[in-house]
Amino acid sequence: MREVTVFVGGSIGSDPYSPRTWSGSSVHLLKAMAKAELLHAAVGIHLPKLSHYATLAKNFNTNRSVWRKHFYFDPSYRRALTEAAARIPVESPVLMQIGHMFSLPKAFPTHKCISYHDGNLAEMISSGFGIDGVSNMRIEQALEYEHEAARSMTAVFTFSEYLRQSFIHAYGVPENRVFNVGGGINLDDPPAPDPAKTYTAPRILFIGTEFLRKGGQQLLEAFRIVREQIPAAELHIAGPTHVDNLPAGATLHGHLSKSDPTQKQKLEQLFRSASIFTLPSLYEPFGIAPLEAMLYQLPCVLTNDWALKEFVTPGVNGELVAKDSIEDLAEKITMLLSQPDRLATMGRNARETVLNRYTWPAVAGRMAEIISTL
Known part of the structure; x- marks a missing residue:
């Protein structure tokens, strides 16, 4: 089978097999996909250094957290990531990206493209966490980009049912194209059970x-x-x-x-x-x-x-x-x-x-x- 190429890049990291990429989930997902004979390849995308630093400079802010958000939310950065993805040769019929920092359907319009998510920007905005100090313009630009990317996907995979419903109702993706496939624990070997465990200590x-x-x-x-x-x-x-x-x-x-x-x-x-x-x-x-x-x-x-x-x-x-x-x-x-x-x-x-x-x-x-x- 081995028909899926997985792309990572942007805020989650650009090395698919790094234990830090996507908070450690990337490498565990790829191992499981390989064992299931689903994975063809895994690639990371990033901007050339000159372009990366130029975009950083353009979005400079004295608050590092706000600076980071403005940088990642910048539509020119996301377009550049998409262009970087398009330069990667692919052989598999199905492509899957983690998150919506770039758009594989724009880079590979003839392929079946999937995105996979543990959260999305719409839910972050509604929570009130993670966007302090970020300009409304940048938030609106990023949200518009995610809406367009989500609706252009062949399918959207989510970690949970609540997030599946978010993509249907907040992003307008048809429900027959959004699937709750779940998420996993980032452990190579589950800990053995303790048959003698007690709960008397409060x-x-x-x-x-x-x-x-x-x-x-x-x-x-x-x-x-x-x-x-x-x-x-x-x-x-x-x-x-x-x-x-x-x-x-x-x-x-x-x-x-x-x-x-x-x-x-x-x-x-x-x-x-x-x-x-x-x-x-x-x-x-x-x-x-x-x-x-x-x-x-x-x-x-x-x-x-x-x-x-x-x-x-x-x-x-x-x-x-x-x-x-x-x-x-x-x-x-x-x-x-x-x-x-x-x-x-x-x-x-x-x-x-x-x-x-x-x-x-x-x-x-x-x-x-x-x-x-x-």
């Missing part, structure tokens, strides 16, 4: 570098309420390097990289010793951390929105909470920590949820089925 785990966006402040307030009911409760935070006003019982572990053996071991220890995982995000395009936690038999308390609400069946493998509700979050955490026997059952269910639905081989299999019908 220990909560949170992992997220973007502490504010992922509901970190709301969690701190909720944890103070939890401690009033369960004085021995612990909150372990990994990801941010600094958090103000940590309450009693909370421990900050900082950033833990899987590429560092010592830090990776520490991260696994946190997963193994926790009783529940929580991510009360205010916006979350997908969310890999909860799925990894579920593999470690951790029931999850997640925001009832976006893809997060697709991970959890309340009462079966975790609980869902209203966005930005400290009271609901505290109530659900307290309830679960008070029922260790129930947590054991929910933890087993959580692991099965991931193994059945959220692995890259499963994603590649769904892709193969759809591509065979194009």
Whole structure:
């Protein structure tokens, strides 16, 4: 079969096999596609240095985050990436790009072209996160570009059903051309289950570098309420390097990289010793951390929105909470920590949820089925 060439470039990185590209998902997806005999080739695209620096200079801003957004949202940058893609010789009948930083249908109008997404700009805009300081003109230009690219695709693949609906309703892509193929966990080998795992320690785990966006402040307030009911409760935070006003019982572990053996071991220890995982995000395009936690038999308390609400069946493998509700979050955490026997059952269910639905081989299999019908 091996009939798909995958293109990466732009803000997610230009080396398809780098562990940093697309937050680590690229290399795992490609391995799964190769094993499923779906992948013909994987290529990265980038601008020539002179053109790259010229576009950077044109979009200069003293705020580095705004500068980066203006650069990536610049339609001239996206057109240049598309032109760079067109210069790459392709032999496969199907081409797939990650995201909408460029447009393969414009570069290869005679090929079947697919785009694959864990999020999109329309959802980011509606969330209010990630666009502070960016000019309305740049946002409108980028959104218009994404609309045009999405509608020109033979098919659009998404990580989740909520995102599938976004492409249908916010981008106007016909529903018979948008497919929820899912996303996977970025682990080469799933951790072995722990048949002796106990849930008697009232220990909560949170992992997220973007502490504010992922509901970190709301969690701190909720944890103070939890401690009033369960004085021995612990909150372990990994990801941010600094958090103000940590309450009693909370421990900050900082950033833990899987590429560092010592830090990776520490991260696994946190997963193994926790009783529940929580991510009360205010916006979350997908969310890999909860799925990894579920593999470690951790029931999850997640925001009832976006893809997060697709991970959890309340009462079966975790609980869902209203966005930005400290009271609901505290109530659900307290309830679960008070029922260790129930947590054991929910933890087993959580692991099965991931193994059945959220692995890259499963994603590649769904892709193969759809591509065979194009």
